[in-house]
Amino acid sequence: MRVLVTGGSGYVGSHAVRALHRAGHEPIILDNLSTGHRRLSTGFTLVEGDIADERKLAPLLEGVDAVLHFAALAYVGESVAEPRKYIRNNVECAIKLLDAVLASRVRIFVLSSTCAVYGVPAELPIRESSPREPINPYGATKLFLEQVLAAYAGAYGLRYAALRYFNAAGAHPDGSIGEIHRPETHLIPLALKAALGAAPPLRVFGSRLNTPDGSCIRDFVHVADLASAHVLALEYLQAGGPSTTLNLGTGQGASVAEVLAMVKSVSGREVPHELAEARPGDPPALIADPSLSRKVLGWEARYGLREIVSSAWEWERKLQNSDWLREAEMAGHPGI
Template sequence: MAVLVTGGAGYIGSHTVAALLERGESIVVLDNLQQGHKEALLGGKLYVGDLRDADVLDQVFTENQIDSVIHFAANSLVGESMKIPGKYYHNNVYGTLCLLEKMQEYGVGKIVFSSTAATYGEPENVPIDEHDRTLPTNAYGETKLAMEKMMKWFDTAHGIKWISLRYFNAAGAHESGKIGEAHNPETHLIPIVLEAALGKRPHISVFGDDYDTADGTCIRDYIHVSDLADAHILAVDKLRSGAESAVYNLGNGQGFSVNEVIEIARQVTGREIKEVVEPRRAGDPAKLVASSQRARTELGWNPGRNKLEDIIASAWSWHLNNPDGYSK
């Protein structure tokens, strides 16, 4: 039996594929390579195609004995989602519908979903608990919440069990040094800061310095990408054991402001990093930090790479050796 990883050639997907390979799983990857890279795959059987293409899904499910699915494939840029919400509904929500319908058709009853803590919107409590209100402040978070609700009803109607993992910012690189974070364009804070340290951009833009935080800049939770990969695999194991559907937050329990991330990057790299304050971006809450107590208790998740200095150092090593990302 095989695990299907949608979006498996992407950043978090490729690290999850690497972790699955390390434990001897048979892996099938479906990725349209919109943001993914063939070079990021350390193994597995790759199908290049789109979730919305029924013929591609038929091929994947007929040619392989799929036991469970880990679903990463989605557009994920907050700013873009506020400008082109239709793109996010079509790719994220409709794409997930196509996947769930094929899972139903072929009798695949387990899916782990890469969600987002952006489903909570402006939080009621910090750190955020799984029982807190979900009221997204951007279209990206809204589509992820819609995907979760869709899975709930497919479970009710067809018995497809699901685990949704809600988290914020993945960062860092694989310990082998073979894979890391490479987006074009890059929008994530830590790689952008490191690009500035490399001289690939003149400065780092700080979007707003008047938030209700200690230094006025947004606070976010950062998790090493390999710890996230481990959580997705633990969730697969949980479903394989016969567990009911559930939602889990993933976080390190400690938030860092944009200014703090930049300062730690300066210390790690030993380089000057210029910052320029710009207007706020639409849909950005001031402080987002998730509690992962439930995931630790019920999934047995124990992230071991949670020092921000170490996360940034692993990312810096990757960027130094791969300044142009996956150049091919």
């Protein structure tokens, strides 16, 4: 299939682009490079532009069979401080994209959604039917988009998969690409940067939570596993599968303390860190029930925490010794 990949120059999208190519599909990236990196798209077709640019979208959509939609802003804290930016980009711009899709022949659409749609879960593991009560504008934008998709599917024959990722982490197993968020807010890259002395000591939010070791628990899912789930979702929809909403997680939680121990085991280095108060609204534990993804797509995470941390460690060392970060800075991305 020829597939338009919005946000394909970002972290998760760039891994999906490679997985698509490997599976024999043809990805075409549309990215405005607002948080993405041209170099993550090396070797693939990149159309520089915005998902709200209808004139650019119409000819692009004429030539494709499906859309994978990764393009969004995804900083929870920023979404609280600047909700308009999130509503504009993640909702208004996405609606323009969907209008262009409906004006075209394309009827297959895959959305990057998030476990942030669940807010603070009442039960673990979290099932797709668990209450969706986002506690920040970022999660609300994704939930709204899921609801728009459900309405458009009913009314206009769109078929979609909304994939709710838990905590994306790790880097491509071949070491060519990995995570570059500026600023970085995710635990594993921050821990690795701290271990390398490339960032201040890690701030560990919450150490007296109601979890076995008192620190937060998250379900870290390898970005390569997320990428393969997108290929499976696409092929499922192409084969006529009905619209679906699925969790993408491993079903296993890892605490912050366990992650730091894994960093030490993989890298041989301690992570300098300091304990801080738990952040208001930060759920003590988020763990997916991934059984529906297994049933619908036959998908299961292949990689565990060790592979996640070791691939991220290889990537982080490469990143710190490369000119990628300087290049990103020159391209106008905010500082670390």
